[in-house]
Amino acid sequence: MAKKPAKKSAKAKPAVAKKSPMRSPLVWLLIIIVAGVLFPATMLLIVSGMVPTLVAFIVDNHPRRHATRTVAYLNMAGTFIVAMDMWQSGDDSLQRAAEMLGDPINWGIMFGLAGLGWAIYYTLPPLVLSVKTISNDVQMKKLKQRQLELTKEWGLEVADTAPLIPEDLIADAEEAMKAPGEQRKRTEEDKDKDQVAES
Amino acid sequence: MAVKFSSGGDEQQVGSGEILVKNRYVIQCSNPDAAYDAPTARAYKTVHVRDKTRNLIAFICDPRYPPRLGAVSALHRVDHRNYMRVVDWDIVEWPGAEGRRYPAIICERPKGKPLSSIFETGQPLSEEVLIRAFIQPIVNVLRDIHNQGVFHGRIRPENIYFDNEAGDEFLLGECCTAPQAMFQSATYLTIPACQCSPAGRGSGSALDDFYALGVTILAASTGMDPAAKFETEEAAIQAKLSYGTYSALVGSHRVSTGLMEPLRGLLSDDPDERWVLDDVALWLDGRRLSPKQHSLPDKGSRALKFAGEDLNMAREVAYCFARNWEQAKTLVQDGTLDTWLRRSLSDEDRTEAVNVAKGVDAESNAEGSDRMMARTLIALSPDRPIQLKEFAGTVDGIFQLVGVHSQDPEMRSAFEQVVAMGLMPFWLEMQSKTDPEHLRILAKLEKLKHILGQTRIGAGLNAIIYQFNQHLPCQSSLFEKDFVPDIDYFLPAMNRAAARMGNEVEYLVDRQIAAFLSVHFKRSLGDEFRDMDAADPPYIGRIAQVSVLAKVQELIAPKVPLPELAVAAVTLLTPAIERFHSHSHRQEVLSKLMKASASGKLKDLLEVIDRKEDVEMDKRSFMAATHEYFNSVSNQIQLYRDIVNRRAIAQQIGGQIAAAIAGILAGLIVSITSIFKFF
Structure with missing residues (x-):
């Protein structure tokens, strides 16, 4: 699991930005x-x-x-x-x-x-948003594809040390993808990739 | 069709075809020579390839009773006209026996019937024939055999043959088709030997052979088998113990005065008084000796009544106690025996010895009382064997006993208890005379004792058994149909076993093979055995097994390919390719293994599967892949977050871009308008 980024010290005072006179x-x-x-x-x-x-x-x-x-x-x-x-x-x-x-x-x-x-x-x-959606899809596919390749080559052990993806995050993301106008048909291949990545 | 042995209770079955042995001898499987069968071996007519006139016979031995192959090479050098010369031996595959292999010992074939045939007519040999044609040549044969360091152990009328029509020439039969003296009748065994378990009679001695010769002379001179007068073996032993051998066997027979002298000498129960080679030779030369009649041990004034018998002598008590083990404990523990020894036998030394034997910490459990009982028997009769319930053998015989019965858990346990109870040192302590050979055996056992309790592969009782039974065949289940008496036969047998396995290879080196190799293979295999013991990861043990076999192949037969064994090794090693993380590399290794197996060299397989550089490289690549996967999932998480927030992000970026475009557009509009207005 990935370490969470160290939280900023609570005692640290927020920097007081000088407000422009304009x-x-x-x-x-x-x-x-x-x-x-x-x-x-x-x-x-x-x-x-x-x-x-x-x-x-x-x-x-x-x-x-x-x-x-x-x-x-x-x-x-x-x-x-x-x-x-x-x-x-x-x-x-x-x-x-x-x-x-x-x-x-x-x-x-x-x-x-x-x-x-x-x-x-x-x-x-x-x-x-449209550009970003396409870009996210492409990126996601690439990541899953690579993970699939790694798993095929090295077995599931390769994912042993990887962080777990929070389920609610995946659900939220899927919900976001289903938003009106953004729904798309997910192929069986996508589902398989998701399963591999999540396992 | 397999060879059937009479000891198995089956009738003889005849194979068909011929077996060529060492390109010199042809065993005619369809031509049995039943007249010369041994107790554990079937005789078949055999022909020499180049000299058809030679009269040969092959003994196909029962693999359950390992023949004395160690003695064969020594006996091969004994070339005497009155001895059934051992010509050669080998392990042969019997035709039609589904690949089953048997030890075959090829000997010169006798020409006539066995001496025991005279029992049918009751016609004894004349004294002249007996002395000139029987005793003299047989004694010469024994001299030659003993000079080779071998003792016969099977001298009896059934194993001495007439060698001519006239019946005045004799041939002493073979002695190597079964463990030493295992199937010798109690009548032909000395008092200590006949009280042993059949397989526990040890390597014997010249004294034992001359004793058996004495009984045989008695049989030949009377035309009657001395054993026939006893209904059971126990009765024969009981008679010997009660009356001494000479009285028990000669009994009411009329023995000529000329033979009385050698019979008294040869049948003496006192080893110091018993005639051996020189005494018989002197007698044959005409010098008359007067052997002392062996006096019986002291008898008690009153008999000890036990198990329906009246026991008068300490050795009788010991024999009877040994046969009634559990009941006898009461007499030992409640002091009845002690009282009889003191008041009736009045043998202070014996009484003291028994008290010493009982003086151990006799725990209340069964093992403690067994130990006390075993020691008491030794103290009562020091010349009897070491005995623990049914397990009875001489100092060297107990190793052969556990060897022959190495698959019997009760015998194994009994042997371990005998060693743990220290019965062997106690037995030696009780002897009035110490045999240096016994001390040597004890010293060897003490040296190896530490491995007896070890459970690791290549150690433990199995290793001890092989250590003390140099020609005991390997007892591995892989060799169920084979016979592997020494390391030279090991690899071909492994190859055959591998061929039988097909694709179902669970192991190639089991505990029996490991123990066998730890004794017979001269190089250390400790590292491999340690890896075999390690259960995790499982493939390490598999690689170690192949490594053991590869080492043996490299040293014993480096140029002999073992294709079937190599294929089996590939099957065994297939799960070991999991040591590599990379699946593509696994496929590559598997394909290389298949290619390497074609050479039949196990070392080639190890070079594929156990190459350190490849293992290290795979490990490093796997670490890199794990790291990459970690980063990939981290990026994926970030991407999911982006997807969840992408509206806000799009709004943010869109606003920025819109402001930038508006700024640029405004600048352009102002600039262009200014240009048109002012210029």
Whole structure:
């Protein structure tokens, strides 16, 4: 049986990571206020155009905030395109900013790109899951095949020192594999391999 | 069709065909010569291949009673016209006996009937013929035989033959078809020898032969078998003990005065007074001696009444006690014997000896009382054999006794008890004269005593038996149909046994073979026997068995292939390929073994199965495979965990990739837009 990895000492204090100042909402609020004072038109465009990112930030409760980041990058690109139009015209007054916000195309650009972000975010994990499923199957087959070869060559004694695979883990894995959309027909060969590996 | 021996109670059956022995003699299996049958051997006419005029006879011996093959080579050198010369011997396969093999001893064939034929007519030999044509030549023959260090042990009228038509020439018969004196009638045996078990009479002596000659002369001179006057063997022994041999056998017969003198001398019960070669030779030369009449031992003033008999002498008491073992214990233990010895026999020495014999720690158990009883018998009559219940033999005879009955658990146990009880040293202690040969035997036994109690293979009682019975055939069940008297016959017999086994090979060396080899094979086999003893792992014992046989083959017959034995060895070794972990290597080894067996050399097989480098390599590879399997299962566990958590993982990785793609896409959009806007 494999030795369990040594548990970390309970007495060891968790390292206190220094929190980046950019992560503090207050800092951002301050930046926005300062930028709003210095560049009121640009800030009006940005604040208005980045609403989808704000929504994403609110609904995304993942610690790594992948959804927020995905939406934010593209939303920011869209807002930047609209802002560039304003800067190119040389008029960066609040009126001009209001005009631009009155143009639905601009909203389309900003929100469209944010929508593209959402689309990417929702498309990739299932894609990764599919790839991962195939990869796991291939890996599992390889491992079982090798174990079968070893057993054929050296007999069951070769497995004497190997760790036992917890039955509940196998059951959970089988349950996970049977999940909707992931069910697959297991061949007799697979079952035999499992038996050998488990023995 | 097997040879049937009269001792087995079967009638003789005749085989068919011929057996060629050593390319020199042809035994005619369909031509029995029943007139010359020995008690344990059937006689068949035999022809010399190159000299058809030679009159030969082959004795096919009963394998249950091992012939005296050790004596054959010595007797072969005795070439005397009045002796049935032993020409040659071998182990032969009897035709139609399903491969059963028998010892065959080829001798010169007598021309006439046995001397015992005179008993039918009751016509004795004349004194002149007896002295000139019988006693003189037979004494010369005995001189030649004794000079070879061999004692005959079968001198009796049935084994002395007329060698011409006139009936004035005689031929002394063979003496090597059965163990020494085993089938000699009690009448022709000295008082100590006739009290032994048949197989326990030892190697005999010149005194025994001259005693038997005396009885034979008596028979020839009276024309009557002295044994015929006794209803049973016990009666003959009882008469000898009560009256002495001369009185018991001569009795009312009229013996000529000329023969009375040698008969008194030859039939003397006192070994010191008994005539031997020189005395008979002097008498034949005309010098008249006057042998002292042997006085009987002291008689008691009152008889000891026991088992319905009146016992007057200590030796009679001992003989009667020996026949009524359990009942006699009471008389010894309750002091009745002691009282009789003191008050009636008045023999202080005997009384003291019996007290010494009883003075052992006679435990209350049966073994303790048996020991006391056995010692008491020796003390009562020191010249009688060592006896423990039915087991009775001389000092050298008890080894032959246990050898002949080596498959009888009771006899084996009795022998072990005799040794454990120290009866042999006590017997020697009780003798007035010590025979150096007896001391030599005792010293040899003391030296080997430690292996008697050992249970390891190649030791124990079996080894002792083979040690003291040099030509006892190997008693292994593998040789049930064979006869293996020495190491030269061992390997061919093993090859035949292997052929009989076919595919059912359970073992090739059992305890009997191991004990046989430990005595007959001059190189040490201790390591192999130790491995055979080791039960775990089981294949070690199998390899050790083949190793033993390979060593024997290498030393005894390195150039003689043993194909059947090699095939059997492969079958035996097949489970031993499990010593290799690798299944593919096992197949390879098996195939190599099959190939190696074709050479018939067992050493080649061992080089395949017992190659240290291969074993080490396999061990190392197995360790590596075990390690790999360990890692593989660890990875599998990790994979199962991944499968269980793969949604979360996919979500995590998908989110990361999505953010990265979004970042890259955003960068590209901004860059491309900037380029178009500003340039």
